[in-house]
Amino acid sequence: MPDLTLPGLIDVHTHLRVPGGEHKETFATGTAAALAGGVTMVLAMPNTNPPLTTPEALAIARRAGAADARCDVGLFAGAAPADVAHLPALAEGAAALKIYLNDTFGRLRVDDLPTLVACFTTWPRHKLIALHAEQQSVAVAIGLAATYGRPVHFCHVSRREEIELIADAKGRGLPVTCEVTPHHLFLTEADAARLGALGDMRPLLGTADDVAALWAHLNDTVDCIATDHAPHTLAEKGSANPPPGVPGLETSLPLMLSAVQDGRVTVERLTALMHDNPRRIYDLPAQPETWVEVEMTPYEIPDAGWQTKCGWTPFAGLTAGGRVARVVLRGEVAYDNGAVLAAPGAGMLLPVHPTF
Ligand code: NCD
Numbered sequence: 001m002p003d004l005t006l007p008g009l010i011d012v013h014t015h016l017r018v019p020g021g022e023h024k025e026t027f028a029t030g031t032a033a034a035l036a037g038g039v040t041m042v043l044a045m046p047n048t049n050p051p052l053t054t055p056e057a058l059a060i061a062r063r064a065g066a067a068d069a070r071c072d073v074g075l076f077a078g079a080a081p082a083d084v085a086h087l088p089a090l091a092e093g094a095a096a097l098k099i100y101l102n103d104t105f106g107r108l109r110v111d112d113l114p115t116l117v118a119c120f121t122t123w124p125r126h127k128l129i130a131l132h133a134e135q136q137s138v139a140v141a142i143g144l145a146a147t148y149g150r151p152v153h154f155c156h157v158s159r160r161e162e163i164e165l166i167a168d169a170k171g172r173g174l175p176v177t178c179e180v181t182p183h184h185l186f187l188t189e190a191d192a193a194r195l196g197a198l199g200d201m202r203p204l205l206g207t208a209d210d211v212a213a214l215w216a217h218l219n220d221t222v223d224c225i226a227t228d229h230a231p232h233t234l235a236e237k238g239s240a241n242p243p244p245g246v247p248g249l250e251t252s253l254p255l256m257l258s259a260v261q262d263g264r265v266t267v268e269r270l271t272a273l274m275h276d277n278p279r280r281i282y283d284l285p286a287q288p289e290t291w292v293e294v295e296m297t298p299y300e301i302p303d304a305g306w307q308t309k310c311g312w313t314p315f316a317g318l319t320a321g322g323r324v325a326r327v328v329l330r331g332e333v334a335y336d337n338g339a340v341l342a343a344p345g346a347g348m349l350l351p352v353h354p355t356f
């Protein structure tokens, strides 16, 4: 008997790097990492090369995903000023739209008002708009949500002032939701100094006060835990110009289970943050006969032995509260005590749409 049985977890923020970044991660390796972390459905970001801002690029990613994914995958379409005319066509093959309002890895970035308005007026209303928004960009996005009367989702909220603004917006009944990452909950700027490039990501790690604010809002304002799994190779991280981003799929649940052990979050709340809310917010399909069996024995997170192609973690040495023993996806054992059993192609590509 497992200590705990959870529904298959949903991670709404991952980078699986196809096309163009296959040396960092692929659908096969990224979804193996997902299963090892108890995650049976992921949404993957569009800052690939080429980015997923045209139907042609999205079709390439969809074909690769359908062939290689071991768990279910939905793709974000990306917003780019030169490609806004494609948005309605892209929507058919995408789970949601991602808009980058601040700089990060890759060139996707929107900083002109006409493109933002085009996103809010032409992206189909039944699909969500998610934003990378930091500092005052959060206020811009809340303004757009209010103006156009449609929901927005904030990715990886990391600062006290941001989570407090989102709490105020929610208090006024505005249609906003948000996610936080395990790295912004378990690491601070002091860890960034210790880790160097391995602790560099966007948004940056916060102060102890930022981290305290995220924990204080975990039981009300925060809707989802999402990893922002952003693998880069150790060689890239050791280079003169290291790209921002850290892997997280395999450590997200184990770290959050340490918060369960500490009494900082209940299993019910964790299930809402890692399954129920992501599914509701992104209107994702149910996965029948799908569950995760967990062993609640604390351990120290190791350095090596990962499924992700990048092969490292920024969390080595931290205490995990439990580990994934077994994952069952649609009635088949997909992961069993360290072994990924689901084959490439076992995952479904969402949305399943005949014309794309
Ligand atoms: C992400 C990546 O590497 O693609 N990097 C990061 O630091 N988070 C990009 C992103 O999610 O903004």
Ligand code: ZN
Pocket: 013, 014, 015, 045, 228, 229, 230
């Ligand atoms: Zn990201």
